[in-house]
Amino acid sequence: MRESETETEVQTQTEAEPPEAQAPPARRPGFVRRLISRLTADAEELDDEDLKAALPAQGATPIVECRDREAVCILGTLRTVTFRPRAGVPALQAELWDGTGAVTVVWLGRRAIPGIDPGRAVKVRGRITVLGGQRVIYNPVYELRPGPSD
Amino acid sequence: MPIVPSLMGMTKRVLVGRPVRSEMLGEATLPKKIALPVFASDALSSVAYATEEILLVLSAGGLAMFHYTWYIAAAVAVLMLVVVASYRQNVHAYPSGGGDYEVATTNLGPRAGLTVASALMVDYTLTVAVSTASGVANLASAFPALNGHVVIICVVVIAVITLMNLRGVRESGAAFAIPTYCFIAAVVIMIIWGVAQLVSGHHLEAESAHYTISSTTSYTGLALGFLLLRAFASGCTALTGVEAISNGVPAFKPPKSKNAATTLALLGGIAVAMFAGVTALALASHVHTAEDTSQLVGLPAGTTPRTVIAQVGRAVFGDASPMFYLLQFFTALILVLAANTAFNGFPVLASILSRDGYMPRQLRNRGDRLAYSNGILLLSVMAIVLVVAFQASPTRLIQLYIIGVFVSFVCSQSGMIRHWNRLLKTETDQSARRQMMRSRVINSIGAGFTGTVLVIVLSTKFLKGAWIVVLAMPIIWLVMRAIQRHYQAVAVELEPPADLRPSRPHSNHAIVLVSKLHRPTLRALGYAKATRPDSIQAVTVDIDPAEVAALREQWEAHEIPVPLTVIASPYREITRPVVEFVKRMRTENPDDIVTVYVPEYVLGHWWEQILHNQSALRLKGRLLYQRGVVVASVPYQLRSAAPGHETGQQKSTAATAAAPLQETR
Numbered sequence: 001m002r003e004s005e006t007e008t009e010v011q012t013q014t015e016a017e018p019p020e021a022q023a024p025p026a027r028r029p030g031f032v033r034r035l036i037s038r039l040t041a042d043a044e045e046l047d048d049e050d051l052k053a054a055l056p057a058q059g060a061t062p063i064v065e066c067r068d069r070e071a072v073c074i075l076g077t078l079r080t081v082t083f084r085p086r087a088g089v090p091a092l093q094a095e096l097w098d099g100t101g102a103v104t105v106v107w108l109g110r111r112a113i114p115g116i117d118p119g120r121a122v123k124v125r126g127r128i129t130v131l132g133g134q135r136v137i138y139n140p141v142y143e144l145r146p147g148p149s150d
Numbered sequence: 151m152p153i154v155p156s157l158m159g160m161t162k163r164v165l166v167g168r169p170v171r172s173e174m175l176g177e178a179t180l181p182k183k184i185a186l187p188v189f190a191s192d193a194l195s196s197v198a199y200a201t202e203e204i205l206l207v208l209s210a211g212g213l214a215m216f217h218y219t220w221y222i223a224a225a226v227a228v229l230m231l232v233v234v235a236s237y238r239q240n241v242h243a244y245p246s247g248g249g250d251y252e253v254a255t256t257n258l259g260p261r262a263g264l265t266v267a268s269a270l271m272v273d274y275t276l277t278v279a280v281s282t283a284s285g286v287a288n289l290a291s292a293f294p295a296l297n298g299h300v301v302i303i304c305v306v307v308i309a310v311i312t313l314m315n316l317r318g319v320r321e322s323g324a325a326f327a328i329p330t331y332c333f334i335a336a337v338v339i340m341i342i343w344g345v346a347q348l349v350s351g352h353h354l355e356a357e358s359a360h361y362t363i364s365s366t367t368s369y370t371g372l373a374l375g376f377l378l379l380r381a382f383a384s385g386c387t388a389l390t391g392v393e394a395i396s397n398g399v400p401a402f403k404p405p406k407s408k409n410a411a412t413t414l415a416l417l418g419g420i421a422v423a424m425f426a427g428v429t430a431l432a433l434a435s436h437v438h439t440a441e442d443t444s445q446l447v448g449l450p451a452g453t454t455p456r457t458v459i460a461q462v463g464r465a466v467f468g469d470a471s472p473m474f475y476l477l478q479f480f481t482a483l484i485l486v487l488a489a490n491t492a493f494n495g496f497p498v499l500a501s502i503l504s505r506d507g508y509m510p511r512q513l514r515n516r517g518d519r520l521a522y523s524n525g526i527l528l529l530s531v532m533a534i535v536l537v538v539a540f541q542a543s544p545t546r547l548i549q550l551y552i553i554g555v556f557v558s559f560v561c562s563q564s565g566m567i568r569h570w571n572r573l574l575k576t577e578t579d580q581s582a583r584r585q586m587m588r589s590r591v592i593n594s595i596g597a598g599f600t601g602t603v604l605v606i607v608l609s610t611k612f613l614k615g616a617w618i619v620v621l622a623m624p625i626i627w628l629v630m631r632a633i634q635r636h637y638q639a640v641a642v643e644l645e646p647p648a649d650l651r652p653s654r655p656h657s658n659h660a661i662v663l664v665s666k667l668h669r670p671t672l673r674a675l676g677y678a679k680a681t682r683p684d685s686i687q688a689v690t691v692d693i694d695p696a697e698v699a700a701l702r703e704q705w706e707a708h709e710i711p712v713p714l715t716v717i718a719s720p721y722r723e724i725t726r727p728v729v730e731f732v733k734r735m736r737t738e739n740p741d742d743i744v745t746v747y748v749p750e751y752v753l754g755h756w757w758e759q760i761l762h763n764q765s766a767l768r769l770k771g772r773l774l775y776q777r778g779v780v781v782a783s784v785p786y787q788l789r790s791a792a793p794g795h796e797t798g799q800q801k802s803t804a805a806t807a808a809a810p811l812q813e814t815r
Contacts, residue, residue: 043720043721047720077718078718079717079718080715080716080717080718080731081715081716082687082713082714082715082716083702083705083706083713083714083715083716084713085705085709085710085711085712085713085714086706086709086711087709087711102734111706112702117692117695117716118692118716118717118718118719119692119718119719119720
């Protein structure tokens with residue numbers, strides 16, 4: 001994770017100049033405060049920060065900013081993967097988290113997809129819908145990303 | 151075999167005895183001749199040390215001071231009679247046995263009641279400490295070899311009394327009657343024998359009669375007055391225990407109030423007579439003693455002077471006569487019994503306080519033998535701490551004593567004045583009014599006397615150690631208030647809505663925690679389905695990918711009809727990912743209930759539990775704090791924990807009681 005992270009951060013500074021410039025400078029707190037928050041925050045919070053930081057470089061939309069029926073590209077990690085029982089309609093369901101929000105991704109007609117495992121970093125493209133208050137993407141195009149261990 | 155629980159059980163059975171059924175709790179009523187010793191042992195036992203305390207204080211001024219003893223003893227006797235007369239009014243007006251706490255609460259408000267309660271609690275503890283210390287001191291007077299081990303003997307005595315009370319010795323009046331009557335008889339014989347000797351021209355001489363007391367300071371004027379007041383304050387220890395009867399009115403045979411009042415009068419008469427007799431003999435036989443043994447000139451170095459009653463006994467009966475040893479034995483015994491009265495009073499007071507929400511609920515429960523076990527244990531622990539801290543020295547402990555008693559005297563007597571005022575407002579019958587006015591006068595005198603004495607006691611003893619009590623009482627008071635506030639806050643929160651209709655959750659989502667496909671998991675899955683939830687899913691945490699893959703394969707192969715969700719756990723935790731997962735389900739549907747089914751296997755032996763991790767226990771603990779989450783524990787009893795195995799029924803309860811420490815993985 002650390003290595004790929006530093007890479008993306010470097011890219012952030014070079015390629016994604018416009019969003020950086022647009023962001024108000026007040027967003028960055030002082031060094032001491034950042035240090036303290038980095039020391040006091042738990043591992044999950046730090047991971048979320050890393051996930052969020054990686055978004056602009058890959059051209060991904062933060063999930064909270066996705067609107068209904070919009071074609072989006074989302075980058076995040078799979079928090080859970082649910083395998084349906086044999087008896088029902090085959091479908092693979094997973095929860096994708098990008099540090100800002102969660103979206104349910106569903107692949108219809110598949111029981112399992114190699115590489116779609118919990119903890120995996122993926123980039124998905126598809127049309128987002130809101131079902132019962134939950135964001136869902138059906139049959140997205142997916143791209144397995146190098147995980148922290150790969 | 152759980153050796154530890156059964157050993158504990160056996161020890162308890164041997165020490166405490168078989169549990170007693172609740173129906174056995176009948177208020178055994180006592181005739182006067184039994185009630186007197188049961189309730190009076192505390193008050194009578196103070197005869198054993200009251201005289202001594204007066205002499206000890208006076209000794210600071212040298213031998214010349216001892217001629218004041220008479221006046222002080224007379225003042226104490228008068229005070230005793232006044233207090234007894236006042237309490238006779240209490241007994242008639244409040245026959246329910248609530249004692250001073252009830253009187254103060256109803257007439258002066260709950261704050262005053264709490265003051266009385268904290269004062270009494272301090273004093274009950276001190277009664278145990280002072281009586282035991284003094285009883286052991288008397289024993290050591292008979293057998294000087296014991297002098298070096300006083301503290302240990304005291305602790306053992308308190309422990310034995312505690313055990314007796316845990317067994318429920320309260321009901322057996324005879325156990326009290328015989329030693330108390332023997333003590334009264336021994337003292338009365340000593341007084342009569344001593345007076346007879348004096349009348350017949352014999353000269354009584356105590357062993358300490360030839361000692362002189364070296365006094366560095368001479369007391370005149372104000373200092374003399376202060377010393378006399380201090381001696382008086384010490385002598386007031388004779389008054390403790392008078393209130394015991396007013397707490398025990400329900401235990402009397404009917405007519406309860408009348409019998410209690412008569413017993414109180416008897417107690418007053420006997421106590422005053424004995425106190426006066428012992429003091430007179432002590433003066434006649436020239437008993438010399440001093441607070442600081444180095445002041446006693448003539449005392450063999452390294453020895454502890456005998457107690458005053460022991461010296462008088464030796465002077466009257468002769469040095470090694472059997473009567474002397476009998477007197478010492480019964481003195482020690484009645485002092486132990488006096489400690490025991492506190493064991494009757496304190497737990498009852500604590501249970502009343504806990505009923506009113508001022509003390510933890512546990513103090514309200516009766517134990518196996520229908521005694522208030524927790525109160526008894528609490529009192530015993532506090533008394534032991536006091537005895538150890540003060541090296542079992544009666545003289546030092548007595549400095550803390552009787553402040554609490556006088557605080558409660560003053561509160562209850564002024565409460566009684568209010569009580570009569572209130573009744574007089576509505577009473578029209580002339581003879582009843584006269585009666586009430588007479589009672590009011592008596593209680594007013596009582597309040598005045600005890601109030602004055604309280605001031606004297608406080609001012610003379612404050613620097614000598616009474617400050618500890620003055621500090622402890624408000625602390626206990628505040629703690630009890632805090633406890634009450636807490637209980638009230640909880641009660642307000644638990645208040646049900648007006649219509650008393652349980653609100654139904656919108657829907658119920660079942661989550662079954664799975665680590666492997668084994669019997670407990672299958673049972674939990676089956677049980678979860680049987681509750682007909684709106685949705686069901688099995689959940690496992692991805693810690694070892696190979697294990698998860700194996701689980702998935704099995705899941706597929708056996709066509710288990712429940713979706714299996716795998717939660718990522720990048721930091722190899724079990725508890726947190728599951729809790730977060732459950733939390734997310736909650737935020738999605740705030741009106742819903744999430745039921746988490748935790749399969750666990752129950753182990754029969756405590757040592758087996760060391761071999762299994764406690765993730766289920768930790769998970770349950772964390773999920774308890776989540777709103778709208780129900781944790782259902784689905785136990786699977788292993789053969790070692792199954793009933794019928796080896797020791798049968800009793801063991802299986804022991805196994806389930808010892809928090810099952812099973813695992814989900």
